[in-house]
Amino acid sequence: MKLYAKPAHELHEMLLKKEISSTELTKDVLVRMDETEDKVRAYITETRETALQAAAAADEKLSRGEKIAYFEGIPGAIKDNICTKGVKTTCASKMLENFVPPYDATVVEHLAAERPVILGKLNMDEFAMGGSTENSAFHETRNPWNTDCVPGGSSGGSAAAVAAGSAIWALGSDTGGSIRQPASFCGVVGMKPTYGRVSRYGLVAFASSLDQIGPVTRDVTDAAHLLQVIAGHDEYDSTSSASEVPDFPGALREDVKGLKIGVPKEFFVKGMDAEVEEAVRGAVKKFEELGADVQEISLPHTEYAISVYYLIAPAEAATNLERYDGVSYGARVDGADVVEMMTKTRSEKFGEEVKRRILIGNYALSAGYYDAYYLKALKVRRLIKEDYDKAFQTVDVIVAPTAPTPAYKIGEMTNDPLKMYLQDVYTVPLNLAGLPGISLPCGYSGAKMPIGLQIIGKPLDEATVLRAAYTYEQSQTFCREMADLGVKA
Amino acid sequence: MAKVTEKDLDMVALLSRLEIPETDKARSLEQLDAFLQYVDNLSAIPTDDVEPLAHVLPIHNVFREDVVRPSLDRDLALSNAPLKEDGYFKVPKILED
Numbered sequence: 001m002k003l004y005a006k007p008a009h010e011l012h013e014m015l016l017k018k019e020i021s022s023t024e025l026t027k028d029v030l031v032r033m034d035e036t037e038d039k040v041r042a043y044i045t046e047t048r049e050t051a052l053q054a055a056a057a058a059d060e061k062l063s064r065g066e067k068i069a070y071f072e073g074i075p076g077a078i079k080d081n082i083c084t085k086g087v088k089t090t091c092a093s094k095m096l097e098n099f100v101p102p103y104d105a106t107v108v109e110h111l112a113a114e115r116p117v118i119l120g121k122l123n124m125d126e127f128a129m130g131g132s133t134e135n136s137a138f139h140e141t142r143n144p145w146n147t148d149c150v151p152g153g154s155s156g157g158s159a160a161a162v163a164a165g166s167a168i169w170a171l172g173s174d175t176g177g178s179i180r181q182p183a184s185f186c187g188v189v190g191m192k193p194t195y196g197r198v199s200r201y202g203l204v205a206f207a208s209s210l211d212q213i214g215p216v217t218r219d220v221t222d223a224a225h226l227l228q229v230i231a232g233h234d235e236y237d238s239t240s241s242a243s244e245v246p247d248f249p250g251a252l253r254e255d256v257k258g259l260k261i262g263v264p265k266e267f268f269v270k271g272m273d274a275e276v277e278e279a280v281r282g283a284v285k286k287f288e289e290l291g292a293d294v295q296e297i298s299l300p301h302t303e304y305a306i307s308v309y310y311l312i313a314p315a316e317a318a319t320n321l322e323r324y325d326g327v328s329y330g331a332r333v334d335g336a337d338v339v340e341m342m343t344k345t346r347s348e349k350f351g352e353e354v355k356r357r358i359l360i361g362n363y364a365l366s367a368g369y370y371d372a373y374y375l376k377a378l379k380v381r382r383l384i385k386e387d388y389d390k391a392f393q394t395v396d397v398i399v400a401p402t403a404p405t406p407a408y409k410i411g412e413m414t415n416d417p418l419k420m421y422l423q424d425v426y427t428v429p430l431n432l433a434g435l436p437g438i439s440l441p442c443g444y445s446g447a448k449m450p451i452g453l454q455i456i457g458k459p460l461d462e463a464t465v466l467r468a469a470y471t472y473e474q475s476q477t478f479c480r481e482m483a484d485l486g487v488k489a
Numbered sequence: 490m491a492k493v494t495e496k497d498l499d500m501v502a503l504l505s506r507l508e509i510p511e512t513d514k515a516r517s518l519e520q521l522d523a524f525l526q527y528v529d530n531l532s533a534i535p536t537d538d539v540e541p542l543a544h545v546l547p548i549h550n551v552f553r554e555d556v557v558r559p560s561l562d563r564d565l566a567l568s569n570a571p572l573k574e575d576g577y578f579k580v581p582k583i584l585e586d
Contacts, residue, residue: 098569099569100568100569102561102562102565102566102568102569103561195545195546196545196546196548209543209544209545235553238548238551239544239546239548241546241548301534303530304530304531304534306527307527307528307530307531308531310524310528311528311531318505325506326571326580327570327571327578327580328569328570328578329569329570329571330569330571331571332571332572334581335581336581337581337582337583338580338581338583339506341580341581342506343506343507343508344508346505346506346507347507347508350507355505355507356517356520358505358507359498359501359502359505359507359517359521360521360524362501362504362505363493363497363501363521363525366500366501366504372532373525373528375541376531376532376536377528377531378541378542378543379536379539379540379541379542380531380534380536380539381541381542382539382540382541382542383534383536383539385542385545417520417524418520418523418524418527432545433545434545434546459545
């Protein structure tokens with residue numbers, strides 16, 4: 001019946017109508033996991049036993065005729081940098097290989113109230129640093145559309161699991177594109193909410209002024225529902241927004257008539273992948289046909305976003321990762337004295353990319369370089385934000401590519417960190433400016449690799465982003481396609 | 490723009506409590522240098538009158554009432570410690586006798 005291929009909203013209806021049971025659904029997804037995991041490797045930790053218990057509990061409620069929550073009994077999984085009480089949370093790092101959080105992240109508490117089926121914890125680039133999931137200390141994850149290709153990152157496990165059918169939904173985190181870019185590469189929907197919309201409490205910190213948790217789902221409807229579950233003010237996160245959370249599923253209307261859509265000219269420059277440009281321009285044309293008012297806009301500081309991001313994010317990371325000192329939690333490598341113990345622990349247990357970013361961050365923050373690098377980056381960050389503030393005076397949303405290319409081959413970028421950083425050109429500005437953005441499929445390359453469309457909104461206006469995304473999604477059919485992975489359906 | 494020297498690299502490694510093996514130093518220097526050359530594009534932008542932006546939200550200090558509330562149980566808080574003793578984290582000796 002291919003239950004694993006359906007979105008949560010359809011499965012929820014089927015559960016309500018008693019066409020399926022949660023146990024049947026969960027087993028179907030677990031079988032799919034068995035069939036695909038040796039090829040995709042999206043998971044770090046599987047929690048099959050508790051998953052089946054949760055499914056049985058949902059079925060019991062249904063058999064008693066009780067109401068169930070939207071995600072109740074529906075299997076999904078969580079990126080391994082989000083703390084789950086009693087379940088290992090490794091951040092794909094040797095440093096946290098055996099770390100078992102003594103508490104749940106706020107988003108996990110919100111999820112628990114829905115009583116979903118949790119299948120496990122998903123692979124990622126170590127400490128969320130990377131765009132290909134090749135930086136996981138444990139194993140690579142592969143793109144379900146072509147297992148020679150990367151799934152994107154850092155939430156590569158989240159996107160690959162949803163694309164492969166080994167999870168119906170997933171949570172990811174996005175510091176510079178880490179939800180949107182893997183969603184683009186894997187042909188699924190991924191949303192970064194406005195900074196402050198979702199609590200960061202219990203998210204292992206990478207760059208605290210940029211990090212946000214968000215949904216990775218099969219379609220826009222599920223993204224709206226999952227965002228509804230995780231959004232809201234949290235007194236345990238001092239940067240959490242006190243703004244009221246609107247009704248996100250209520251925003252899913254097929255209507256973009258008169259919606260003002262901006263297309264930034266700086267995002268379509270010489271050298272961009274021709275197939276990506278064609279697919280995104282096609283989506284823009286579709287919006288016009290659907291009655292939107294499309295206009296060209298300018299975001300003049302776009303070309304500086306990579307520099308700003310790769311100074312600020314490593315500076316914050318260098319500071320955040322100071323806590324891994326072999327004392328209170330995480331790994332320890334013995335040394336003759338405290339400094340040697342700390343140095344050995346960090347040198348042996350952090351991976352190459354994490355160390356590279358700590359060095360960059362501490363360099364940018366150190367005496368003599370602070371003004372030229374870190375402070376300069378903060379100033380240009382304001383100019384980037386002001387570009388968007390200005391653009392949003394005339395448009396309601398901005399439409400752009402998510403990534404400059406479709407998924408590339410495993411190993412293609414690993415020897416050139418700077419080249420890999422340049423891949424983030426369309427995604428990092430949103431984190432710097434704190435804006436919400438979604439990536440959804442808008443086509444395929446000639447090699448049948450998914451291409452993502454990014455829709456960017458005003459701060460706290462996820463509702464309009466979701467409406468535009470939903471309207472576009474409903475206007476075509478290829479969003480519903482799934483990677484077949486050459487295993488029996 | 491000045492080139493990064495090995496001395497700079499050693500200084501930042503020390504600050505980071507990271508050891509860079511001698512055999513990796515040339516490559517680390519090269520990568521750091523390439524990175525700094527790239528981000529040097531920022532130096533062309535006039536920013537004398539621009540306020541730095543550390544944080545996008547219009548939030549300043551967030552306070553709550555200073556009252557005792559339940560917090561993580563001590564054993565639980567110590568449950569991930571690599572070494573512990575009598576309810577404390579244990580580290581190599583810091584002070585001389």
